[in-house]
Structure formats: C-alpha cells, structure tokens
Amino acid sequence: MATLQEALLIAFDLQREGRFAEADSVYGQILDAVPGHPPALHLRGLLLAQCGRLEEGCALVEQAIAEDGSQPDLHANHASLLEALGRFGAAAEALARAAALDPERVALLNNFAVRRLAADDPAPAEQALRAAVDLRPGLADPRINRAQALDALGRTDEALAQRRIAALLAPDDAALLGALALRPDATEADLRRALRLDPERAALWNRLGAWRKDRGALPAARHAYERGLALDPADAALWNNRANVLKGQGDPGGAREALRRAAAFRPDSAAIRNNLSDAHMLCGDPAAALAEAEAALARDPALADARLARAAALLALGRFAEGWDAWEDRWSAEPWCRTVGRFPQPLWTGQPLGGGRLLVWGEQGVGDEVMFATLFPLLTQSSTDKTQSSTKALAGCLLECDARLAPLFARSLPGVEVVPRGPLPDPRLSGPDIAAQIPSGSLPRLLLRGEEDFRRLRAILAADPARMPAVRRTGRRPLVGIAWHTTNPKWGRLRNVPLADLARTLHAAGVDMVVLQYGDCAGEVAALVAEGVAIALPPGLDRKDDLDGLAAQIAATDLVVTIDNATAHLAGALGHPVWLLLSHAPDWRWLIGRDDSPWYPSARLFRQPAAGDWRTPLDAVADRLRALFP
Numbered sequence: 078m079a080t081l082q083e084a085l086l087i088a089f090d091l092q093r094e095g096r097f098a099e100a101d102s103v104y105g106q107i108l109d110a111v112p113g114h115p116p117a118l119h120l121r122g123l124l125l126a127q128c129g130r131l132e133e134g135c136a137l138v139e140q141a142i143a144e145d146g147s148q149p150d151l152h153a154n155h156a157s158l159l160e161a162l163g164r165f166g167a168a169a170e171a172l173a174r175a176a177a178l179d180p181e182r183v184a185l186l187n188n189f190a191v192r193r194l195a196a197d198d199p200a201p202a203e204q205a206l207r208a209a210v211d212l213r214p215g216l217a218d219p220r221i222n223r224a225q226a227l228d229a230l231g232r233t234d235e236a237l238a239q240r241r242i243a244a245l246l247a248p249d250d251a252a253l254l255g256a257l258a259l260r261p262d263a264t265e266a267d268l269r270r271a272l273r274l275d276p277e278r279a280a281l282w283n284r285l286g287a288w289r290k291d292r293g294a295l296p297a298a299r300h301a302y303e304r305g306l307a308l309d310p311a312d313a314a315l316w317n318n319r320a321n322v323l324k325g326q327g328d329p330g331g332a333r334e335a336l337r338r339a340a341a342f343r344p345d346s347a348a349i350r351n352n353l354s355d356a357h358m359l360c361g362d363p364a365a366a367l368a369e370a371e372a373a374l375a376r377d378p379a380l381a382d383a384r385l386a387r388a389a390a391l392l393a394l395g396r397f398a399e400g401w402d403a404w405e406d407r408w409s410a411e412p413w414c415r416t417v418g419r420f421p422q423p424l425w426t427g428q429p430l431g432g433g434r435l436l437v438w439g440e441q442g443v444g445d446e447v448m449f450a451t452l453f454p455l456l457t458q459s460s461t462d463k464t465q466s467s468t469k470a471l472a473g474c475l476l477e478c479d480a481r482l483a484p485l486f487a488r489s490l491p492g493v494e495v496v497p498r499g500p501l502p503d504p505r506l507s508g509p510d511i512a513a514q515i516p517s518g519s520l521p522r523l524l525l526r527g528e529e530d531f532r533r534l535r536a537i538l539a540a541d542p543a544r545m546p547a548v549r550r551t552g553r554r555p556l557v558g559i560a561w562h563t564t565n566p567k568w569g570r571l572r573n574v575p576l577a578d579l580a581r582t583l584h585a586a587g588v589d590m591v592v593l594q595y596g597d598c599a600g601e602v603a604a605l606v607a608e609g610v611a612i613a614l615p616p617g618l619d620r621k622d623d624l625d626g627l628a629a630q631i632a633a634t635d636l637v638v639t640i641d642n643a644t645a646h647l648a649g650a651l652g653h654p655v656w657l658l659l660s661h662a663p664d665w666r667w668l669i670g671r672d673d674s675p676w677y678p679s680a681r682l683f684r685q686p687a688a689g690d691w692r693t694p695l696d697a698v699a700d701r702l703r704a705l706f707p
Contacts, residue, residue: 081107085116092124100124115145123154131162149178153185165193165201173208183213190222199229210239217246249274263288279309283318290322298322313343317352327570329359329662329688347377354386359571360688361662363393363669381410393665397530400665401522416440420506425513427523433512438477439498440516443624444646446478448666448676449517451537451650453490455524476517477506484625489538531675536652544629547615548591554611555706557583558593558631558648560639571660572640574691576601579658583638584610586699587706591634593644595621638698641667649677656701658694661685 085107091100104121107114122137135158142151156171172189176182186209193202206223213219220243227236268285275281282305289298302319305312316339323332333356339349350373357366367390373383384406391400407413425435435456439446456474473494478486480497487495496503525531550556561574576598583590590612592602602614618626628647631637637648637655641664648655657674659667659682667674667682674680681701683694 081111081114085120089120092120092127097124097128113140113144115141115148115151118144119148119151119154122158126158126161131158134158135162146174147178149175149182152178153182156185156189160189160192165198166204169201169205169208172205173212176208176212180212183209183216183219186212187219187222190219190226194222194225194229197229199226202226203230215246217243220246244270265289277308279305279312279315281305282308283312283315286315286318286322290318290325295322295325299326311342313339313346313349316342317349320352320356324356324359325570327689329356329571332356333360345376347373347380347383350376351380351383351386354383354390358386358389358393359662361669363390363665366390367394379409381406381414385410389665393669395528395668397521397528398526401525405519405522407518413440420514422511422514424519425515428513430512434473434475434508434510436475436477436506436511436514437517437520438506438514439479439482440518443479443482443643444641446482446517447538447643447646447650449520450476450478450486450490451534451676452517452520452524453493454535454537455533456520475505475511477503481622481624484541485538485628488541528675534676534678536650536677536679538628538647538650538652540628540632540651541625542629544626546626546630546633547618548613548630549633550589550635552589554587554589555635555702556591556633557588557702558591558634558637558639558644559583559612560592560594560637560642560644562594562596562598563640563642564596565642571662571688572642574640574658574695577605578691578695579638580605580610580612581608582695582699583702584612586702588636588702589613591615591630593620593627593630593637593639595619636702645680646677649674649680652679654679654681656681656683656698658691658698659684661688661690 087103089100091097091103101121101124104117104124107117108121111117118137118141122134122141124134125131125137126134135155138151138155138158142155146152152171152175156168156175159165159168159171169186169189172182172186176186186205190202190205190209193199193205203223203226206219206226209216209219210223220239224236224239224243227233227239263284265285265288268281268288272278272281272285282301286298286301286305289295289301299319299322302315302322305315306319309315316335320332320335320339323329323335333353336349336353336356340346340353343349350369354366354369354373357363357369367387370383370387370390373380374387377383384403388400388403388406391403394400408417420436420438422436437453439449453474453476473492475494475496476486476490477496477498480499483495483497486493494505496505548556559579561576561579563569563572565572576594580590588611590610592598592612592614599614602612605612615630618630620627620630624643624647627644628651631644631648631651631653635654637644637653638658639645639648639655640658641660645655645657655677657667657680661684663684666676672682672684674682683697685691686693
C-alpha cells in the first residue's frame, strides 16, 4: 500500500499529464484518510481551478493556508486564483504575505502591479507596490511603478517622492531620469541629468526650452528648442515653442515661418492655428490672422484665445459690426475671465432704464479706459435704431474707473458720477437706483456699428488750468512732449522706440522736448542734455500715477509724439495734436493702412513700413515738423 507522500506524487503526476479526474480521485482519497492535509488541499485546489472551478479551488487553497500558512507557495498560488476571480485587493494582500515569507517574491508584487496598471486599475497596483517597497526599500523598479500608480490616483506629491528616491537608487536609469525631467515640476538639474544620459531625446530638449522660456532666458530656450529640432525636425510642438520664443525676441516673421512648419506637421491642431493667427497679427497681416483664427475655431469652437484673435482681426480690418459682436467673446479669455460677473445688475443692451441709472465700469488698461470713455457723450444722443429711445431716456451714469483717472474724468464728464476703483467695491455701485451695468469695452457694440458712427466722437478730456505744468513753451522753438516706452510684456519689444533715436531726430528738426514718459529715465535724459539735445524732465510730476498732472503737461505742449501707450490716448482724448509712432503690426484700434484715427481726430499715425524700421517713421515726423515749424 502506497504511503501518503507516494499517493501525493501519484496524484501530482496525473495532474501534470492532464488526467484530472484520476488525480482528483487520488486527492479525495488522501483527504478522506487525512482531513485537512495542507498539501492535498493546496494541490486539489489548483486542480479544480485548472478545470474552471475557480471558487471551489480558491476555497481549498484557503483551507490549506488555514492549516499551514508558513509556505510562500500557498500564498502566491492563492493570489493567482484571487486575481483570476477579479478580487485584486485580496490578491495583493496574498502576494504581500508570500513576499514576507520569501523576499525574492517581491517581483511577483511588481509584476501584479504592472498588470493592474495596464488594466487602468491603479488602487490594487499601489497596494501591492507599497508592500514591495516596504519589504525591499532598495529596489528602484517598485518605486518607479508605484509612482505611476500614485499619479493615476492623484497623489502627485507622493509620486514625485518615489521617483526621486528611485533616481538615487538607479542614477544611470535614463528612462527614470527622463520621466522625472518631463514632469511639470522638473528642475533644470533634473533636465540636465536626464540629457547627460539621453542627449538624443528631443522631448527633453523641448522641456528644457520651456523651463528656460518660463524664466525669461529666451536665447537659451531657443537654443534648447533648436537642439531638439535637430534631432526631430518633424516635431510640431518644438516648432510651436520655438515660435513663441521668437515672438518674445521681436522676430514675428521668424515665428510665423516656424508656426507654418508646425501647422504642416499637425494641421488639425487648433492651438497651433491660433498661435499662427497671433503671428500674422504681429506681422501686420490681420486678414491672414482672421483666416487662421477661423481655422482654429473650426477645430475647437470653444478655444477662447482664438475667439479673441478673430475679434481683434475683424476690428483691425475695420469690420466693426462683426468685430464688436465677436469682441464679446473676450469674457472667456484671460484676463477678462477674472472680472466677468463683477456686478449683479443686468447687462445693458440698449433697453430703456425706466428712470434708473447706468453703471459703466472700466476694463483693461488706462489707455483703453480713456478710449472707451470717449463714447460717453454718445449715451445722450441717438446712435442706432436699437438704442435711440433708450439713450435719450438715461437719467444719468456712474463710471467706475482707475483711481488715477478719477480727477480727470470727474472734471471732463459733467453729469457722470465718477467712482474710483478701489480694493473693495464702493457702495454706490450697488445702489438701488442702478438699473443696469455695462463694461466700457462693450459700449462700441451699441454705439459704433460702422465707421460713420466714429464721426460723432469728440475730445472729452479737459486739463486742469490750475495745474501749472513744470515746462511750458518759452521760446520760438515748438515744445513737443515725448513718450517712447511701454512695459506691456507682449507688445513692448515691438512698440518701444530708443529714446536717443527719437530725441536726436526731433532735436535736429528744430524742437524742444519735454518728457511725458513714466519710469526712471533721468540718466538717459541727462546724457542727451550733455550732448546739447534740448530735452527737459519736469520735476515733481509723477507721470505714472498723477495722470491729471500729466494731462496738464500735455496741454502745455504744442504737440505730442509718442508710441502706442496711455500718453497717446490722453492726448487724443484731450483733442491735443498727437503723432503716433506705430510698429509694423500695431494694435487693432489703429486699423491698417491709414494715417488717421477714427477714435481721435487730432491724431496722425506714422507707421513702420517693415518690422524694426523706426528710421522711416522718425524721418517722416522730422519732415512734417520742419514743414509745420519752418
């Protein structure tokens, strides 16, 4: 008669040969003779699982473990059956018990986790990998995979910690360092380590370029993007990002060409089409910008920046009715989306107010507030059929504005209650007499539907005669106020004129100058004075915050020559002669191909014929000055 061990071997051999019924019979005889025999329970459980009877097999293996849980094989096979049954959390626990008994089985935990991650089931994967890391903290792979699971669970800080530890454990793992480097929170050191191991990976150069660009290191960012493009010249993202650097470096033409390449590689990308639209605007081609903005919107109708680009292009082309309607889409884009819904009153769309008052609130920058304020006189005139009956019925207006403009607006807009904008809302802005509200940038939609409507605009600002300007015209030479710089982060590089070029040109044309520019320019001015250039810097005038004083100084000049900044708008709204030096791609409000402005009848425009060419408009200004003041 066979011993118990011999009977087990006979049954196991039958099982391996696929003679399952015979094997099961022998296992049954063993268990009849020795109930609860762990090896027989274990092997019979596996046999039943092979025959598709997973639940019964799993139950037998659990009985075997209850009798003797010291064998890692039992726990490992139990885990396999639980995984087959879809009980993944219990499977992870069983594998952890197996690995605790035999640390070499940590690999089973890692492999199980990889399968769960591939099945998009990160919770049991993270459970298994946590056990693996606890058991073998010196292994890098479980930490790398656990980081992936933690990311999927939204626990990004823990994931980063696991990756950083893994990088210390495996400092030569190019894939790991690359994964760290491509994270949004990667440091330059992360990127450099990854590139030392894998310098041929274009994505790493792209990420390094983005890191440098975000910190204003544009030449270094451009170098990184170009290194990436040398490795992968068909990478649309690299072309797109290189274009953004070129825009920042004042090379809109180069940016446009780069974006055309990007669009060729990814023609269905709405974001690239939108960036190309912006590049066309920077190159002074609003018609092409409009076409690309509409192409972007055809691919992504909700893309806020493309909607704004479309509006700006329409306005630059003088298609006012369409442009102002499209301009209302600005509320879904930065920075307007931050102020949408500031006031609870209903939006005014031209409806009668029933004796109530209208709140108009300023938006955008100082120049924009001044420009849109020129529409206030039209609120008491008929404008369009839509607003004719209602505007005549307005009992009064409140205007919330930049506090620096409040004294100037209060003097210049009789009948309008001016409320300075402060850190907290003024109680007057929520008074019960306010029937409706409208942002000032939405007034043109009601009042300027066509160019003929602009003909009713007039100068609205009045300088304070009591403000004695520091510099007046005292001799025969005309006095010209000058401004040459804007801190606008996007447009400044294109708009700014070198002070020395401007001042020397005007001095040679026979005029004296007074500085209207805000900011610290005393050193530059002193150097020009030392050359004999007739330029004065008024003492005691804060040209940034004291806009009422600046308006008085403007009024004391014979002419203002300025770039596109707040000074231009103040002079135009004062009705003061102002000559604007415009870049090849000016803002939409100056339209295209004309030397006058529908906003400001006293303005004359001098445009660059090509990007970077300030000599041509400066010479034109000098020639006009000599003709006016021989």
